[in-house]
Amino acid sequence: MNLYNAYVLAVEDDRQIRNYICYLLDAEGFSHIAASTGEGALSILVSEPIDLMLLDLGLPDIDGMEVIRKVREWSEMPIIVISARDQDKEKAAALDLGADDYLTKPFSATELFARIRVVLRYLYRQNSGNKAQSILQVGGLQIDLDKRLLYVDGSETHVTPMEYNLLALFFKNIGKVLTTKQILKEIWGVGYGSDTQALRALMAGLRRKIEKNPAKPRYILTEIGVGYRLVDE
Numbered sequence: 001m002n003l004y005n006a007y008v009l010a011v012e013d014d015r016q017i018r019n020y021i022c023y024l025l026d027a028e029g030f031s032h033i034a035a036s037t038g039e040g041a042l043s044i045l046v047s048e049p050i051d052l053m054l055l056d057l058g059l060p061d062i063d064g065m066e067v068i069r070k071v072r073e074w075s076e077m078p079i080i081v082i083s084a085r086d087q088d089k090e091k092a093a094a095l096d097l098g099a100d101d102y103l104t105k106p107f108s109a110t111e112l113f114a115r116i117r118v119v120l121r122y123l124y125r126q127n128s129g130n131k132a133q134s135i136l137q138v139g140g141l142q143i144d145l146d147k148r149l150l151y152v153d154g155s156e157t158h159v160t161p162m163e164y165n166l167l168a169l170f171f172k173n174i175g176k177v178l179t180t181k182q183i184l185k186e187i188w189g190v191g192y193g194s195d196t197q198a199l200r201a202l203m204a205g206l207r208r209k210i211e212k213n214p215a216k217p218r219y220i221l222t223e224i225g226v227g228y229r230l231v232d233e
Contacts, residue, residue, distance in 0.1 A: 006051035006120055008032040011041040011067070012082070013060050017105070021054060021082075024109050038062035042070060050077060052119060057083040057094070065097060072098035078119035082107065088225025095179045095226065102177065102226075118175035118232045136171045138230060141210055141219055143171050152210055162187065163206045170220060175232030177223050203228070 008025055012018040013036045025032040033048060035041040038059045044050065053071070057064030068079060081094045084105045091102045100119045103112060134146045140153040148164055150157045159167065169178065169186050180196055187202075188195070207214040221229050 006030060006116075007049055008116075009041060009044055009048070009050045009053045010034045011036075011038070011053060011059070011064070012056045013037065013058070014056075017056075021112075024112060027109075028113060036060075038064065038067045041067060045071065045075070045077075051123070052078045052080070052116065054080050054082055055099070057081060057085055057090070065094060068094060068097045068099055078123055080115055080119060082112075091223075092179045092181070092226045095177055096181050100176055121232060122173070122175055136174070138171070138174060138219060138232070143167060145171070150210075157209055159206065159209055162202055163209070166202055166206055167210070170228070170230035174230050177227055177229045179227040181227075183227060 008030050010018060010021045010025065010032060012021060012034070015036075018034050018036065022032055022034055033044060033050075035044055036059075038061050041053070041055070045053070055064050055067060059067070064081065064083065068081075071077065071079065078100045079098065081091075081099045081102045082105060083090070083094075083102070085091075086104045094102055100122070101115045103115055135142065135144050137143075142151040143149070144151075145168060148168075150159050150164065150167065165187055166183070169183065180199060184195065184199060188198075203220070204214070207217055207220065210219055211217045219231055221231060223229055
């Protein structure tokens with residue numbers, strides 16, 4: 001599947017916004033279908049080969065959070081939340097439930113399609129599953145997942161096992177926002193608690209090794225109040 005033959009479901013109860021999203025999808029050549037309710041969206045998902053869902057949270061019948069939860073019981077299809085809810089806790093909750101990205105209203109067409117390209121590239125990488133995917137690269141960063149090696153601008157760079165595990169987690173989720181909760185669980189395990197100080201210290205050490213200017217990172221960006229994202233270049 002390439003980036004432009006995805007079948008998109010737009011779930012939005014506001015008719016003007018729904019029509020605007022569909023207009024943008026048409027202009028970019030995406031096949032699409034729309035729903036104005038959560039139940040309508042779930043009905044479409046079980047009958048249509050949807051590749052990506054754009055989901056409003058404030059739906060008239062069931063909350064968008066519940067839609068995410070239900071979809072994640074049986075599908076890993078990419079979900080981009082598009083919502084007027086702009087609180088960090090809301091964003092983190094949606095991402096922790098399984099959303100792949102979160103776009104706050106009002107939004108631009110440029111930002112919408114940048115987010116769509118990111119999740120579709122991620123989906124393509126996941127579906128390809130070939131040997132070449134053991135070596136991944138973003139800009140001057142290259143990681144060999146088989147050999148557990150990191151190269152920065154072509155030079156092998158030593159990282160601690162924990163730093164490597166953190167970086168590998170980001171490379172396996174290029175372009176996706178990972179919440180603090182998700183990272184702590186993956187790196188420290190199910191008994192991780194909420195030790196964000198340990199994560200900040202680990203991140204600072206990793207950034208010193210991969211960033212030319214750790215204070216203004218190029219690769220791993222902080223999503224304030226939510227988590228971190230490895231840029232998709």
